Amino acid sequence: MDTPVPEPDEAPKRAKEPLRAARLAPLIAAYALVAVLPGELLRTFAIETFVFDGPSMRPTLDHGDRFLVDRASWGLTLPGATEAVASWAEPERGQVVVVTSPLDDIRIVKRILGLPGDVVEVRSGRMVLNGELLTVEEVGPCAEREGRWPGGDECRVFQETLPAADGSVSYFIEHDRRYDLNVGPTVVPEGHVYLRGDHRDMSNDSTNALMGPVAITRVVGDMVEVYWRGGP
Secondary structure: OOOOOOOHHHOOOOOOOOOOHHHHHHHHHHHHHHHHHHHHHHHHHOEEEEEOOOOOOOOOOOOOOEEEEEOOOOEEOOOOOOOOOEEOOOOOOOOEEEEEOOOOOOEEEEEEEEOOOOEEEEEOOEEEEOOEEOEEEEEEEOOOOOOOOOOOOOEEEEEEEEEEOOEEEEEEEEEEOOOOOOEEEEEOOOOEEEEEOOEOOOOOOOOOOOOOOEEHHHEEEEEEEEEEOOOO
């Protein structure tokens, strides 16, 4: 005699087993990998956030400002490394970049003023590029600030214009006219860039003989957008 086949609604139902820790752990690990790994890949290879510290890029950036850094356009720098394992960017004058300082391996923010082959000089506080003084126009006094880095009565804001690939690029700098630095001339070596902070009197940059021009492989990425202003 044939055994009757149970109808679908009469089929035996499998008892629900408790989800044991041994089965739960791989699920948690898989979820964490899916949720966290894309963020880490994005931060390592594409976009990273950066919090600016100090006065060296005033008035462009102030202490506590937060901005996005484009890593993908420059090269591949692995987490914890001081230099890129591969570089493919063509640096441009006027770019604001995050670099790993050759002095102490701390990440700093500076502006590119000189490219490979350029002759850069500071003459009585004025930047000289390939024998020509950069054009500057005084705008007014520096903003009043409290705390560790006040502006000072002699601090002035200037608009500086730099020759660039597509004509010129202008930006604002701060400078105390009482401090007339003289440096150089310096020939920027191949594979290097000459960096300066926008606050010309409070910046540890390529004017420091211990730093000088910085290898392009130490550039992490360029500033894309400030999304939070932390300064006054």
